[in-house]
Structure formats: C-alpha cells, structure tokens
Amino acid sequence: MKKIDVVSKRLVWLSVAAFFIVLSLVFIFTKGFNLGVEFVGGSEILVRAEGNMVEQDLRQALVAISPDFSAARVTRVRSVGEPANVVKFSVTVSRTFEVEEKAKIVEQLESKLAQKGFKAEVVSFNETGGTAAEEIRRLTWRAILITLAAILAYITLRFNFVFGVGAIAALVHDVIVTLGFFSMFDYEINVPAVAALLTLIGYSLNNTIVVYDRVRENMKKFKGRDIPTLINDSINQVLTRTINTSLTTFIVVFVLLLFAGNTIKPFAFGLSVGVLVGTYSSIFVAVPLVMKWVKYR
C-alpha cells in the first residue's frame, strides 16, 4: 500500500478536523438538537380501546391529525384487573400542548378511531418528564472528567503524557463532530443515540491506542531516528489494520442504518458517523496534534 504523508501535511489534516469542529459547533448552537422524549419529557396520551385495535391503527390516526406524532412512541399497557377485551395504549411524544390543543386532539382522535370502527376513548392526556434526562444529569460532568482523567493517567503510565493529551483531544473531536452531524441531519437524540456516543468513545480510544502502541514500539526499536519519520512510518504500518477494522464496523452499522426500525436509526447513524470520524481522528489528529512535544524517554 502506498504511504500517506500524515506528518508533513499535518496542518492540512488538522485544519480539516478544526473545520468540522467549528461547523458542528455552529450547528449545535444555532440549530440545536432534536431531543427525544426521554430527555425533554413531553406528553403522554392514554387511549383505552375495546376489541382488536393494534399499535399501527393508533399511529396512523395520530399522524393524520398532526405530523408531531410521526415520531411518537406507541406501546400497549395493561392494568391489573381490567377485562381481557380492553387494551390500553400509551402514546408518548416529545412536546407539550395547550389546553385547547389537547381538547381538539382528543376529539379528533376519538372520531378518527370511531370512523375506523374502533370503540376507543382518551383516558388521560398528561405532561410527562423524561426518563433519561435525570440519569444523564446524574452522570454529570464529574463522571466524564473522571473518565478522562483515568484515561490520561493510564496512557501517561503506559505511553507518555503527551499521548494522553492527544487521545483526549481526538475523543473530544469525535464527540463534537458526531453531535454536530446529529444536529445537521436532524436525527433524534434518544437513549440508543447516547449508547452510540458511548460506543464511539470506546471505539475511537481503541483505534488511537493501536496507533500509539506502534509508535511506542518503533521508538524502542529505532532509538534516535527522527520523530516525524518514525511517526509517519508507524501510522502507515497500522493503516491496513485501521482501514479493515473501520470498514468491517462500518458495514454492520451502515446496514443497520439502512434497514433498522426508526427508533434504532439514531443509534446506527451515530455509529456510522462515529466510525468515520473516530478513524480520522486516530490517524490524523491523535498523534499529529501533539507530535512537536513527543520525545524519546
């Protein structure tokens, strides 16, 4: 495989990374996120129906009323002591409604379902808090900072401090750019999307460490060789591996993005973008960024 010149063109690569970070930040701060009901809370409508109504019927009726309901989560709920022919459905949607809107929706929904031949009524229409917001809030910055500190400490111990800084810079890059893409393409940030972000962090870190490991090995093997050449060679030596690993991971998540259900799509999207971004950062950001400060130990 032809060698790519990572080191002497590093300003170009780093500029690309910087461009995407700025672009992402612009989107994040101007357009914001499409946050799922788990985060912002919203409304829950409980519909009680007799007979054989299924989720699909209710979803169709809701979407006909307002596009707000296209991403609604429709699930079946059964309460203790209710007759067997009664089904309840819970509809959660990530926005709240005014009193008049609520009344209108209730009326329209009941009449639409009646037209379809279902005997259904809206039992309640509540505001509901998010489930994940509290969890994420409890995770807080402290956990994130401790994770970063632990990673930094480990890399300092096993490699050196400068590499730790590079790895963390690459991680921050990956998370910001992936979030930027979520904002750009308006994908919903839901619990699976958060799982994708967490997966991405592990993935990117893994990738970065493999590059570092090769640099470390070559530093021992060719003591005294000038560092830019050594780093360039190291990156190129692991390039086939990096490309193959990224490609195999990408295949799985991309197929998932194409064919999986709507709720899973944000997860697959986050990982598809994340794999590309994470691969880029471990080749073009993690070492080139801190190269100047790398020294033989």
Place this chain on the structure above:
Amino acid sequence: MKTERVRLIIVLAVFLLALLAMLWPTSDQTYKGLAKLFQRVRLGLDIKGGARLEYRVDVEPGVENPSQVVDDVWTVLRNRLDASGYTEATLRKSFRENQSFIVVEIPDVTDTTSAEKLLGSIGVMYFGQVLDESTSDPSTDPRLMDLAKIKKARWLPSRDGKMWYLVREEIMLVKDLKLVSPRIVTASPVPETRVGRFGYKVTFELASKDAEVFKRITQQLVVPESAIGTAAAKEKRLAIVLDDVVQFAGYVVSVIPDGKAEITGNFSLEEAKQLAAILRSGALPARLEKVSAGWVAPLLGSDIIKSSLVAGLIGLILVMIYMIVFYGIQGVVADIALIYNTILLLGVMAATRSILTLPGIAGIFFTIGTTVDGNIIIAERIKEELRTGKSVRAAITAGFDRSFITLFDANLTTIIAGLVLYYFGTGTVKGFAITLIIGVAGSFFVNMVLSRLLTDAFHNLIRVPKAAERRVEP
C-alpha cells in the same frame, strides 16, 4: 504440544460453561428450539416490556418547593432499583391536574406484586419512641392491643419478624416532637473502637434542618448508661421505622446537638452495611399512593426489533464474508472467534442475570468490533513477521507476542472507561457499561487463547508472501 492442549481444554471448558449458563433450566419455558439458547438472558424493558406501576406523590400542603420533593422521591426510588440490580428500570415523572405522579417501569418482572416488592417500601421513614416490646404477635393478644390504644401507639414488627415493638411517632407525647422523613446526608458502617465493644457501628449525619428536632428528641429520650435495662429506661428507646417495620431500636446515651449520631449494637459488617443503606436510601420525603399497576409492551415495538435484528444479522454476515475474502484462513479464525465471544458474552449475562437492553446490544456491537479488530491486528502482525522472512511457526509466535501488548493496552483503556461509566452511571449507562466490560474482557481472552489455538492448528494454510514481496528490516 503441551501448551496447545492446555489452551484446547480451557477453550472447551469456557465454552461449555457459557452454554451451561444459558441452558440451565428456568421456571419459565417460553422459548422453543434454537431460541432456548437465549431463555436465561434477561431482556430489558425496551425489548421485552415489563411491569408498570404508577404512584401519586402526596406532597404535604405548605411545602416550600414541591417539585424538589418529587425529585427527591425520584432519586430514592432510582437508588433502590439500582441497588437491587434493576438498573434498566425506567422512572419518570408525570403531571396532571396539578398533581405529580411517578411512573416506574421494571423490565423482566411479569407480575406487579414482585415489582412492588422490588421497589421496596413505598412508605415513610421516621424516628419514633419505643414504649414496650413483645416476643409474641400482639394482634393475637387483646391485652397488648388495648395497651397500644391507651398509649396511642402501634405494634410494629422488627426486621426479622421475631419481635414486636410498641412505637409512637410523637416523642413523649410532646406536641409535634416527631421526625418524619428525616434527610440523612451520610450514613456509613464504621469499625467499633471502644474497649469491650466488638464489630461495627453505624454513623450518620442529619441535614441541618432536621438536626434541631433530633436534638430535642434526644433530650427527651436520653438515658444514662447506668440506667440501661431499668423499666423506666425501657420506655425511652429510639426506633428507626421504615415502612412500618422497626429497623432498629436502641438507647440514646447522650444528647446529640449537631445531627451527627451513631448507632451501636455490636453489628456484623453486613448488618451495619444494611442499616447504613436503609438510612441513606430509606427516607422517602413524601408518601406514595399507588394509582395503577399493570404491564407495558416493549418500548420499541416488536416490529422495530425484528427488522433491526435482521439488519444486524445481514451486516454481521457481510463482515464475516469480508474477513474470509481479505484474510483467508485467518478470516475463518476471526469468524469463529466472533461467534465464540458472542456466546461467551451471552453466557456471562445469563449467569450473572444481567439485563440485556438496546444500549446493551450497543455493547455487543462493540464487542464484535473489538474481537474482529483483535484478529485483524494479529493477522496483520503475522503478515509483517512473514515479510521479514520468518517461518510460519515463528511468525505466529512473534505475531501473538507483539499483539498481546497492543490489545492489552487498547482493551484495558476501554475497560477503565467502562468501569467509570458503571460506577457513576445509572440506568441505561450502567447497562451499556456491563456488556462493554464483559465483552471487551471476553474478546481479549478469545483473541489470545482461541485465536491462538486455531491459528496454530491451521498454520499450514497461512499464505506466505512471495520472496519478492518480502522486505528486509532497515
């Protein structure tokens, strides 16, 4: 070779253990055929659905910040669910007609009674006064029931159910001298240091707003150590009551002015830990009233799950084909390692009764990634070693030896991140961290032991680069 035989035995033993964990008979035999393999893997709410309970939060009128009370209730319930291993349960606040509700959904629990048990006491904790005790059930003894009426107190059982205590919420009948739902800032077991005492004691600290009331309570109930055991002292014991069960009853030996108290009783470490946990998580700041109990369907809907599973499988098969095309026999090794590690992960999940949810599946994805990656790293390394002119056997040995360090560092960094996530995270994040940690550790094992075994076994199938392709080390 001897090491090879050891590896083979380990690989087979681990595999059989994983299968055993998955196939161990369970009480509910809902799956048939091949799906039986998965019956012991507990599925989360988002995949399988679960019990759903709705409580109304009864905030006392006149409370300054009612939404804070609801938040506190949320936190206490979250702690209880996490403590019982149900990190995947979801909890959300709901509001209607100016009232607050909390909806709890617990995966893998089919009947609501056990869900309620899991949630633990929904009642309130208070510090009360013990007036009397009995070793037989007072409800069968009219004399004891009369006594309760006269003393304006109630008979409550002890935690082990062997004792009954006559407890009154209001201390010494002083009006409003009671401490209901105290806010306990910290509580921890501490080894006993005083002479003649053994085991552990529990120290705890009340929030400043409750410290003053507690001081007045201790002033009323204080009993000098010399008087302990006398009839008068027996009516001045302090009880910690949670959900109408006496968690602890004992003497107050000195006035506690600052809310910092300790409970002594020659506890074992386990008892002390339990009592501290009850103190920490037990105080629900408001009463909960059950509104409804029932069952909820998978959050994602079964249609979505099916289509996603199919998509995931297609992706996986493509990866397996890619590996064989690109790496030949070592691709086959990687594919076997992949399947092996997935079974191993599910086996560990079945054995530890961890709950598999969507974020957990993200963790499995990650595991598949690291397993394939490990094999790619090893295969590339062996190729490199072959190019330097080594024999296949020597290249395999060198390849695995060098890859060990790479994989060790890469996996350990990931596990460190996973451990921090597990320790600080709740719910979703914890579930993800569990599969991540198990999976990454498994992939390291699989890469180093199983892949090594298979590569050695198939070493004569490894393609050696032609002499022209070889390069000499500079």
